[in-house]
Amino acid sequence: MQQKKLLSTAALAPFIALMASTAVAQTDDSTEAVSEHIEEIVTLGTRVKGRSATDTAVPVDVINVESIRQNGFTEFGPMLQALAPSFNFSRTQISDGSDLFRPATLRGLGPDQVLVLVNGKRRHQRSLLGLSGTVGEGATGTDFNAIPTAGIKRVEILRDGAAAQYGSDAIAGVINVELQDSVDEFFLSAQVGQTYAGDGESYQFQGNGGFSLGDSGFINFTAEYRNGEPTNRADISPFFGDRRFQMGESDTEGYMLWYNMAAPISDSVEIYSFGGYSYNEALGAGFYRFTNNPARAIPQASLKDFCRVI
Template sequence: MLHQKTIRKAVLVALYGGAAVSLAPAAFAQTTSPEVKKEDMQVVNVVGSRRATSSATDTVAPVDIIPLTKVAEQSGQFDLSQTLTYISPSFNSTRQTGADGADLIDSAALRGLGSDQTLVLVNGKRKHTTALVNLFGARNRGNTGTDMNTIPVLAIKDVQILRDGAAAQYGSDAIAGVMDIGLKKNVGCEAVAGYGQYHVGDGKNWLTSAYCGFSVAGGVIAVTGEYLDRGRSNRSEPGNPRTIGDTKTKNATLYINGEIPVGPGKFYFTAGDQSRDASSGAFARGTPEDDPDRNIGPRYPNGFVPFINGDLVDRYGIVGYKMKFGEWNADLSQTYGYNRLRYDISNTINASIANADLLKGGTGLSPDRFNAGRLLVPAEHHQL
């Protein structure tokens, strides 16, 4: 047992020590032997580092540049939020469970601050936030953030993360920092397919994604399509009727990105569309005897778990033209953002409806599915 603990500590030191040394401008070594001179040491190798970024430190503020070309092909994570969580030390994405609508959209933020304090850009242009306000015990309570998982990983060239707050330049949504997601514009085609699951057999993930870039009129038009099917997982203790784990989601995403020379400048555009069906387990209801205010009759004699289902639509677009006037760079663009989330509750019951039916001489049943409402972020326009 002692030997196993020693091995674990050695691995942790190698990982974090490697990350620390890679941040330093130079690496130094120390030896206890006086015969070894400094000029005799030619190479210092740092092994075990988890840091996969390069940093631009000659800018006004340091910027981490994370290339995602190889990550899209080799990563064990299938969505952008979880991929960045395992690469960028300052980025964190949380999967909620039992937090109503917050289960349907993974909240993401920098440096532990709120989701609405991290500005997300796509090709240098602001991306809209979601229609969901995180409530009910969720992380980032009261916040609305940007849904990172509406962008397929295969469509991304790199992610640049500003390692400092930038509220003075961008506004209060950049208190924690800025993330700029650069999309690919290269000619050629590639595709990935993936499968994964937890060791207990649930949470099965299926991914198919394809990218193609075409030469058009001296420019490039790139198209990316992705389908992700993530299965539900459950980590509740034996005997607990709750469902605690990953939300079940099915995402279908299409992104188009490109630029074409027109006159003295370039016409550029980006368009994205995603439809998502998601379902998460709410708090369990007890038996009719244990929980008479929320359960009645023979439909759920052993209690039940309602499922919160979300029908999410996210659309994003950029149209712009950039050119140079002497020493000036001009960039005129229009952006569009739309996010809609419809709630639906299934596998449930309304005890008031059931009781009213009993008083009228009925069987005491109620519908098991209800429309819980709709959240909507209307189209946003930014003239830059």
């Protein structure tokens, strides 16, 4: 009986070997098919290099430069809100400094719980606190509109808490902005828009270009100018019969000059530098004050009357 059992096993050996080789061939084919569909390789959210976004333990959105340039928004914050499902960029009115520094949230958490990186390095937060009942009131956040869209190569969004890896400011997630590193390419763009109501004219002019530094180094420059006229959707005042209140976008103007540079000096040493200058100015509206309410308004009067009201 033992001899017959050994003979039957030996007889099946060629078939087992054939099945094993077929399985190996199918595995190699499937691996090649998967590797052909990998579009972006990201390292955000993991300490292991060379992993694709589909293999990470947490969801990572990758927004490339084509999607950024095909978007119709003139500011980085609204553009990112249109492309990322978990990112929200509130547009409030009559909200003090938040008319200019819009609060940005990820996964519905606070603006100061989103870690923003530029080229993998921490981006500083603004110094102005959110007030007037806006989203994230009493907290600070990152000014996304201070980053020119023409200078962005891609955006990586880690849609999960990463406080254990990046710190307590990454409770909501991490947004990494990779700056442009292209050379011998120049990009120019201009956008002009207006609302159907006839107000809110907006203008944007931006350009990007780079040059080579040595054999494998680069330096890339970005310039952008934005100008947005105010809008007003307030109703007619029942007391005065005309529009005495403003409800809409603020009057904004800003320009930005950014650069990104890197130059390797050996196989293991690289010199890099990036940064920029951003200037934004806005004129927002405030709540209407009636002149017969001295508790909320100070009418035009002499200095003696002014001190008595105070």
